Amino acid sequence: MINLRLKIKSKSPYLIHLAVILFFLAIAIFYTWPLVLSFNDHTTAIIKPDRDQNFWFMWWVKRALLDFHTTPYFTPMLFYPGGTDLAIYPTNLTGSILSLPVQLLWGIVPTFNFLYFVGLVGGAWGAYCLITYLTDNRRAGLLAGLVYAFSPWQAPATYFGQLTIIQLQWLPFYTLWLLKFLKQLAPADPADLKLVSLRYKIRYGTLSASFLVLIAFTDQYHLLFATFITVFLASWHLLRILFQKRWYNALGVALGVGLAVLPAVLSYAPLFIRTSHQTTSGVFTQTSNEIIPGADLGSILAPWQSLWQLQPFEPKFLLHTLVWLAVMALGLIGVIRQRGIRVWGLMFVVLVILSLGTTLVFFGSDTGIPMSGELISKIPMLNSVHYLWRWLIPASLVIAVCSGYGWVWFETRLKTFKLAQSLKLKGSFRGWLENSGVAKLTSGIFLLVFVLGSSPQPIEWSDWVVEPTPAIFTSGQMEQPGALLELPFDMRYHHKAAYMRFQIEHGRPILSGYLARTPVYFNERSEIPPYEKPTPFFDYAASPLAFIMQAESLKLSASDAINLTSDRLRSYLTYNHFAYLVLYKYDYGEKLSDAVYNQQLKIIERVVGSTKNGCMYEDTQMLVCAVPPPAQMQPLLTFSRGWYGAETDGGGQRWMNGQEGFLAAFVPQTGRYVLSFDAIAFARDRSLTLEVDGKAVTTLKTNPAQQSFTVTLELSTGDHLIRLFSPEPADRPIKLGISQDNRPLSLLFRKMQLDFAS
Template sequence: MIRAQHLFREYTVAGARVRAVAVDLLALTCYLALALLVTWPLALRFNTELFGGIDNIPGRFRFAGYEEAGLHLWRVWWVSEALLHAVHPFWTDLLFYPDGVQLYVQTLSAPNAVITLPIYLLAGPVAAFNTVIVLGFALTGFGIFLLARQYAGGFWGPLLCGVLVTLGPFHLGQLQNSHNHLFSMQWIPFYLHALTLLDERGSRWRIGYASGMAALVVLSDWYWASVCGVLTIVWVIARLALVRERWVLVQRYALFAAGASLMLLPFLAGMIASRTLLPVGHSARDEIWEAYVRYSSADLFGLFFPNVYNPLWGAQVEQILRPIAAPFTPSVWYVAAGWTLTTLAIIGVWSSWQRALHLLIVGVCLWVIALGPTLWIFGYDSNIPMPYALLDRIPLFGAARKPALFVAPVLALLSVLAAIGLEELRQRLPSLWRAAPVVVVAALGTFELWLPAGRVFLPLERPPVYEQIAARPGAVADLPLDVLETSRTLRNQMIHGQPIIGGFIARRPAYPSFDIPLIRAIGTMQELPDDDITPLDRTTLMAMQCFAPVRHVVVRTDLTTQREQNNLEQTLTRLIGRPAVPAYEDAAYRWYELPLFVDACHPFMYPGKGWHAVERNTEMVLYRWADAESQVIIASPHTTSVPALVSLRLAAYQTTRPTELWSDNRLWGVLGISPEPRTFRLLLPVNHGVNPIILRAPTAPDPASNRMISIVAFRVSVAYPALTEEKR
C-alpha cells in the first residue's frame, strides 16, 4: 500500500512536470508565430536581406539603416568565425590594424552568435542575423511569460503580458534603431526568473540556472551586464531586508555568485589581462561624453509617454514629444512602457502591493537610476542630482553611458505586476465572466500596439573588387574610413576577410599606430608633407610599410573628393617610387595593390600625441611646438630589446623649462631645456613594436597663437649603434 502511494505521488509529480513543459512549449510556439507574423515577409527573404525594422513610421523616431544593422551583422559573422576556427572571440586583429582591439566591453552579443551558429553554418550570416531578430521578439516575450507566471500563475495573463512587452514601444524602439544587442533583451527577464526561483529554493539546478543566466547576461552585452550588476545588488539587499531567514538566502546567493564567477572565469581573466586597453569611462571623459550620458537618461514621465509607433496617432505624438525632449536623442531616451501594461501594473499594485513589495522596491530603485545624473521633467533639466551620478564615476561602469537602459528590468517587473493585476480582475468576476478581462486587455493591447504595414529590408552588395582581394591576403585600407560611424568597411570585410585600417565599434580604442605618418596619410587621404621633425624620405616610408604592411588600398570614388584621391596617389607614388597604377577600377571603386618591402625593415621615429602642426621659420627650418605632454614614437621591427641612441634637438618657450623624459613607464631624467636650441642625446632600450618617449614640460600662454605651449622640437632621430657595428 505504501509502495503504491509512493508510486502514485511520483506519477503525479512527473505528470505535473510534463504539463508544465507542455504549457511552456505552447507559449514559446505562440511567441515564435507572433515573431514571424510581425516580421512578415521576412521568412521569404531570410537568407538574402537584412531585416531593418518597421516601415511607414512618421518622423525621425526611426533610425533603421545599414550602419547599425551592418555592425551587428559583422558581430554575428566575427563571433561565428572565431568559434569555428577556435579563435579568441573577445579580441580581434581584424580591426584597427595593426593594433587590434578588445571586445570585452563592446556590444558584441556573443550568445546571439552562439545560439544562431547552426543557422550560420546552414545559411550564412544574413540568415543568422535575421534569426536574432525573430528570437528577440519570441524569447523576450517567453522570458516575460516565465517570470510573470511565477508570480501570477495561469496562462493567458502571463502570455498577454509577454506580448505587451515584446511589442511595446521601448522594445520596438531598439529594433527601429537596429540595436540588435539591446533588442535581444530576453536575458533580462530570464535572469529575473532565475533569481526568483533561487529565492524559493536553493537546489543545485536553480543555482546553476541563475549562474548560467548571469554569465549569459555578462557575455551578451556590456550595457546589460552593467544593468544586471546593479539589479542584482538591489535585488539581494531588498530581499534580505524583507525576509527573516536571511542566512539561508545568504548561502544561496554566495553559491550563485561562486557559480557565475566560475563560468565567467576565462572571460574575467581576459578582461584583467587587457585591463590597460579597457575604457574606464569617467577618467577618460570629455564634454561630449558628459552630454551623451545626460541625454541618454529617461525623463521622469518617460514611462508614460504614448506609443509613438502607432500609425493612427504616432505623428501627433511625435509633434508633442519633440519639443519636450528637444535635447534628447530618441534612440536613447524613449522608454515608453505602453498604457495597457502600466494600467494593469497599477491595478496589480493597488490590489496586491504587499505581495509585490519586493518587486516594487527593486523597480522603483532601478527607475530612479534610469533617470540619469540629473532629473529631467518633460525635457527640462532640474539639475537635481540623482544616484546615477555616483555610479557613473565607477571605472568600467561609466563606459555603459546609457542610464535609460535600466528601464528594461523595470518593464519586466511591471509585467509581473500587470499579470497580478489581470489575475486579480479575473478572480473578482464570476467564473462565467473570467475570460472577459483577458479579451478586453487583448483588444486594448492590439489597438495600442498596432504596427504599420510596411517592413524595411536591407539588401547587401558584394562589390567584385573585394572578391579579388579575398584571394590575396594582406591588410586593407578601405577608403574613406569609418570616421562617421558607418559600417561599410565591416560589410566589405565579411567579403575579403582581411584586416582593415580603422573600424566601427561602440567604444573606439586609442589606436596609436594611426599616428604612423604613412598610415595616417593613407587613412585620411591628406597630403603627406615632404618632411617633418622626423624623416619622411622614401627609405623611411618603406620601413613604415614593412613595419605595418598595408597591401590593399581601395577607394570608393563616389564617396571621396578628387583632391583626396590626388593626395592618395601622391603618397603611394612616393612610397612605390613610380606612379601608382590601379590594379582594378570600375565606376565606383579603385584598387591599388602595394609592395610590402619585406627587406626594408629598420627602426624609425615619428611624432605622436601632443604636438601642434608643422611650421617653418624664416630660414625654412621645420619645427613643432608641444603641449604639456608630447610623445615621439620609436617603432622597432626587432624581436629583442636593443639600445637606441635618440637625438632630440629642442628649445623652450621664453624661459628654461625642466622637462621630464619618460620611456617604458620609467623616468629617465629631467632635461633643462633653454630657449636656445640644443641637441640632447640619450641611450635608451627599445623593445619590439611601438615605444613612446614622453616629454612633460610646464606650459605658458602664447598670445600670438592663442595656445598653451612648452617646448619646440626641430629634429628628432634615432640610431642603433649595436646594429651598425654588426653590419660592419
C-alpha cells in the same frame, strides 16, 4: 508574488506552450513585416554602426573558437597590429555560440535576424511562463508576454541594432527559476513546508544557476539586471522569513542563493577582473561618465511621444498612449488589489528611478533636478554605462508581471457581470459566456488592441537593407596575404563599423574598428603624451602610423623636413604585414572633400608610385592598391604629435609646436642608428633634450643660426618614440614685432633622417 502556493506538475503542457510560442512568433512577424521575406539582406536596425558591430562580434566568436581556438575576448583583427581586449564589450558569447549552426549554414545576416526573433519570442514566452506560474491564468500570461517583449521601451534597442540588449529571453526564465528555488528553500507560508522536496531544490537551483551563467556571458547590462532582481527578490523573501523568526530557514535561503549564484561568479570572475581593470585604468575612453543620459519621465506614461516625437493629437499617438495607460492602470490595480505582490510595485518604482539619468527630464524639458545618475556617475565601473534608460528593460518585465495580476483582478470583476443574462441569450453560447466566455472575449479584444496600439512606427523599407560588401572583398582578387591599411585613418569613427562588416568577407586584420569605448591611444583628442599612455596594446602615437593617422592636420608635403621615400614606407608596411592600402572615397555617405582625398592620395602615391599603374582596383567608392616589397629594408622616421605643418616659404622645414615635438621611428633590425637633422632656435639660444621611449639620451645647445646635429642611437627592432624638448618658453613672433605670426615657436627643423650607422 513570492508568497504563492507550491504546484508541482508531473507533465508539462507541451502543446499549449507550442501554441503560445507560435502566437508570439506571429506577433513578431507582424511587428517586423516584411522582414521575414528578406531574411538574408535586411534587418530591423536602421542605425547601422551598432548593427555592424553586432555582425562582427558574432563572426569573431566563430573565428576565435573554430579557427583560432582561442578566447573571443581578445582580437588581433581590429586595431592592428596590436589588437584589442574585448572584455569590456558586450560580445554576446551565449547567443553567438548557440547560433553557430545558423551562421555556418546561412551567414551573418540571417543569424542576426534569428537571434533577434529568439530574443523577442523567447522573451515573450518567458514572461508568459512567469506570470502563468504566479497567477495560474494563461490569458494574463499572454498579456505579460506582449507587454515585456513588445513594449515601446524595447524599441530603441531594435532600431539601433543592439542585438545584445534585445536578448530578452533569459531574464524572465531566470526570474521564474529563482522564484521557484526560493519557495523550495523556504516557503513563506509554513504550511507549505511539507511540499518542499530536495529533488526540486536541486532542479530549480541548477536552472537558476545555469540561466544566470547564460545571462553573464550575454551582456553586462543583463547581468546587472539579473543581479538587481536576485538581490531584490531574495532579500524580500529573506525578510519575510526573518519576521516569522524562522532563523534556520533564513540561513538555508541565504546559503541556497549563494550556491545558486556561485557558478556565475566563478565563471565570470576572470572577465570581471579584466573589465574592472580596464574601466578604471584609463586604457579606454568613456569609462568614467560624468553625465549619463537617462529616460524621459514622460516615456513612463506616453513612451511613443518621448521616443519618436509623435504629436499629442496625431491618431497614432492617441492609440499608443491609451493602450500604454491601460497597461499601467492594470499594473497599478494589480499592485493595489492583489495580495502579496507589492514587492513588484516597489521594484518597478526603483527601476524607473534608476532609469531617469543624471537630471530629471519631463517630455523633453530638463528640470535640472538631480536623479540617480548623479550618484551612479561617481561610482567606479557603474559610471561606465552609456544609457541609464536601459533600466526600463527589467522595468518592462516587472510591469508585465503587475499588469498580469491586474488582469486577473479584472477577470474576477467580469465574472460578476451577467452579460448573457442581460442579453437574454440562450443555449450553448450562453453557457460559454457564463463560464469563461466573457473573460476570454474581453482578453482577446484587449490583446488585439494592444498589438495594434503598440506596433512600431512605419519605417522606410530601404532603411532596413544591409548594404552589399564591395566586390573587391568577395571576388578573390586580393591574393596577397596580410592586413589592410584603410584610409582616411582619421575619418569619423562610426564609419569604421562598415570596415568591420567588410572584414567578415575578406577576413584580414584592419587598422581600426568601431567599438563603443575607444582604446585611448586611438583617440586623437587625448591630451596624454603618447609615451605616458596606460595602454597594454599597440600605441599608434609611438609608431610611424601616427603620421598617417594625422595626415590631414600634419599635411604631407612634397618638400618637408623629413623625406618619406617609397622604400622606407614599404619597409615599415612590409615588416608589419600590411598587404593592401584601401582609400574610401566616402565618409559615412558623404563624399570626401577634394583636399582630404588628395592628401590621402599622396600617402598612397608615396608607397606605390602612380596609382594608375600601382593600384589593382578602383570604382566610385574606393581605391585598392597592393603594397610592393622594398628593394631593401630601411629605417623610417615620421612626425608624430607636436608639429606645425610644413612651411610654405623656403620649404623642407617644420616648426615644433611650442616646447616639444614627437618623432616616430621604425628600425628593421636591432643595432646602431644615426639620427641627423638641422635645427634653428627661434629668437634666442635654446637647449634641446632628446629622449627615446621616455629615457633621456642627450642634451644639445642650439642658437638662431642653422646647426647640423647627429646623434647615435642603440635601437631594438620595431617602433620607438623620440621626444624633442626645449625647456625654454616658446615665443610668439607677433609679440616680438617680427611678423604677424601668433604661433608659439621654439625650434625649426630641417633635413631630419634616421639611417643605419656606418
